[in-house]
Amino acid sequence: MATSINLSKITKVDLRDCWQNEATDFTPWLATEENMSLLADALGMNELEVKAQEEHVGPFRADILCVDSGTDKLVLIENQLEKTDHNHLGQILTYAAGLDAVTIIWIAERFTEEHRAAIDWLNRITDKEFNFFGVEIGLIKIGSSPAAPIFNVIAKPNGWSKDVRTSSSQTSNENRTDAEMSRYEFWSAFCEYMANNPSKKFRTQSPSYSHWMNIAIGRSNFQICLLLNSREQKITVQLYIGDDIDKKNFDALLAYKDEAETSIGETLDWRRLDGKKTSTVDLYKKCDFTKKSSQAELFEWLKEYTERFVTFFKPIIKKL
Incomplete structure (x- = not known):
């Protein structure tokens, strides 16, 4: 007789159940060393060293300002706990225009098709000094376990490899x-x-x-x-x-x-x-x-x- 195996179900958790506020809850959570390492692993990047939160870039504030410790280049992270919108796309364009070389990571609960296409377009028209990522954040749990984050990279630079894009x-x-x-x-x-x-x-x-x-x-x-x-x-x-x-x-x-x-x-x-x-x-x-x-x-x-x-x-x- 075959042995019965009990398997749990994976269920999705609403982001707002864990993070009520984007600026005061989600951004500080993401900025910890452990969670920045999770994000870097998902992106295939080097370690990300957090320099500041809510950092001014011209008239705007980047949610998290990092340095890629492998290249010493700036990495800016924009967070949303809902689907992507034009306001955040505009901020990303402003950051790119105001900096000489940068990686920009846009994290949201869900990317609309037009905003995913916009990230792909930015990666096509800019040179290798600029890298744009679109990342969807989700939460799951198995049975009664605590919720766990999942980073799903839905847009990235063409030819991006584990650590470095080779020209x-x-x-x-x-x-x-x-x-x-x-x-x-x-x-x-x-x-x-x-x-x-x-x-x-x-x-x-x-x-x-x-x-x-x-x-x-x-x-x-x-x-x-x-x-x-x-x-x-x-x-x-x-x-x-x-x-x-x-x-x-x-x-x-x-x-x-x-x-x-x-x-x-x-x-x-x-x-x-x-x-x-x-x-x-x-x-x-x-x-x-x-x-x-x-x-x-x-x-x-x-x-x-x-x-x-x-x-x-x-x-x-x-x-x-």
Whole structure:
């Protein structure tokens, strides 16, 4: 006799049952680190660092102003707890006109067909410095469980991939040097390795021809950089500290030197770079990264030490 299986039903929950007011209830809920991470995951973006709520953009106020910690570019979020309307579309156009490079995310309970088409049109006519998303927010529950949010992306930039949209000039192999092709092949294979062995600590960017790959660490002006150096035959996991001409951030992290090296398990190269706006903390591995037979070992090394860097440095950086 077949065993009886009891299954619960998924039911929809009215948004107003959880958030009575958009500005005082929904926006503060969304602006928490946990919920911004949910939104970023749904969009396939890096971590979003909230800078302000109800931020002025010209005569308007953006509900949430963020920075994409992987690119340091502005992200503006507009919220609605009902279906989309022309007023919010007008605000989105105003934001785009007043800023040089920006990602705009319009969140609503329901998108009308004309407003979804408007987001698609904006993505077609603007250059790659602008990204427009339409996201529907819903609430569901299973049986008597608490309500859970669902973000449904119904409009996004053409060709949007997991972390980065790659321009047509980047994807073309024409006129590429052997070194560029080697780097692209390495990053492509590394991304495939990470897709098969995903990390809970970080996401990779899309492969490129560059000698670096940036990993978001949750705050602008800080990144983990994975570096390829064919001349010195080494790869590097690097904590990159930007916009730090007075070295306050570097010196604050340097106070954790012994603790960092014990946690990560290796001696690190602490490069203050006096006179420059940047500083770095580096870990090197000597190798020939173009040698296909050893790449699996290198991918494992990059993943392991990137996770160790993120685990140790991320909570400290957020407190600086």
